[in-house]
Amino acid sequence: MKEIVEKIYEIIKDYQCDYPDRKFEITVEHIINWANQFGDDAEFVLSELLYFLPEVYISKEKAKDLLRTRLLEIQKFYGYKTMNEMVVNTHFFDTQQNYKSQSELLVLIDDILQREYMINYKDSIDNPKANYIYFDDILATGGTVFRDLSNWLESKDDGVSENYKAIINKTKTLAISLFCYHSFGYSNMEWRLMKQFDDKIKKTLIVGKDYVVENHIKTKWIAENQKLNCVYPIEEQSQKTLEYLAGLEAENDSVPAFRPSNLPKTETFFSSPENRIKLEKIFLEKGIELLRKVQKDDPDRRKRPLGDTVRSHKTFGTGTLFFTWRNISNTCPLVFWWDVSGHNWTPLFCVKNRGQ
């Protein structure tokens, strides 16, 4: 087990390395303590985690590499000869509050541009721009990206006509850059943008992404082609688990709570189909156990055992298995981040203040 833990440590050791108020550093002991909370399943949980973690953990250095590559892609895509030309003509959205991911990504971008290109993008921040780019780390349900983009699309930078008209008639471009998006959330965001503004938004919105969580399973044909690289349990669950689902106050049951047991067609994310089922069950049951400890009369309806989701969705949660160095997404299963005094649970990743 120690060898597994050390390998995990090597991957996640920089978690919140740049956050002075972090509750604790990642250490081998911490990882062991977290795993031991799963009792006899501790070693299994760790070995399965190690199986997929290298693909889905974005360290700070990896984030810089991805952003560096993205800046070059953007420059090439827009056809600018130099990075300076690209930066002068491009606006980086800074719409999220300081403790959110976007502002932290902009700090990295600023650092890359200053160190490697001697460019301070803030010097040209007031220049007229042709391109608008929204950086973020993860799009899960799509709500945050939709809200920020729609606020900008409906506003009038020129004081005359709404920005979405400039995007549709291609006098300006709009792009999103993400480390990861969830296919279902992305589709929901896209649909709402189309309906709120114009169908042409779908074709004009430029998207750069490094990883996709394929969780769009409403139709058989699409579902059969999804990797389901997340926690998405099958229907064969304990009575307690099924009772939890039945008792949820959520009106939208058109989002499937369970994946079909024959999917994914080929297991590419977990070490085997059997191990997937086992891990999903462990995370789900432990998550329900943690939520049962909540004493509030009006608990947050988004909180689910497999991670936050849309209040109206009658599911166990988003089940995200994608992590970045800066902060764990609350759409990941609770076992990774639940940290409530008196609940007797130590999370693997501490939650940074999300300003809530």
Add this chain to the structure above:
Amino acid sequence: MKITERTYNKNEVVFFKSTKANFGGLSNMAPGYSLRVNDIIIPSAEALYQACRFPLFPAIQQEIIEQNSPMTAKMKSRKYLQYTRQDWEEVKYSIMYWVLKVKLSQNFDEFSKILINTNSKAIVELSDKDKDWAAVEVEKNLLVGKNALGRLLMQLREEYIHNDNCVECVQPIDIFGFLLYGSEIETVCSPATEFENNLLFDLVQ
């Protein structure tokens, strides 16, 4: 559903042919009337209708739906006519009416405005040769054809505009094998309903 041929006086009807001309939005080829069924975004009513021909062939449906232009979607469909569902001739008008209901539900502001503007006149799709879905001008101002699409649009206008029935959500039709991408087509609702009830995502933190 049987539909018989009719004649119309061009001066007394609302007719449409080009999607860019007046009442062009009544055409299934009109851009800007996207749909979403079973969480799949479909660019036009034509693409959805054509996809319904091939319920057992999701790959063909996908090829049709991925076409941005409704005309290309129709052309893709023609490539695979031999895979059309066997009862297509019996169900195609019911399917088209369902498609129109979805179009109205999910594009209510724009589409209802056009339907209202037709007043109570006969609606006719004008074509150079299609006497089934449309009518042909056989001599000056004399239009002849089954005009199936125009008549379904009049039925839609009667049911949801004149009689003011609710088209917030549209149930699937009761036919065997009404499938999209291998799954039974479910009830579809208007985006306004989805957004107001936060069915897609929460915007209030």
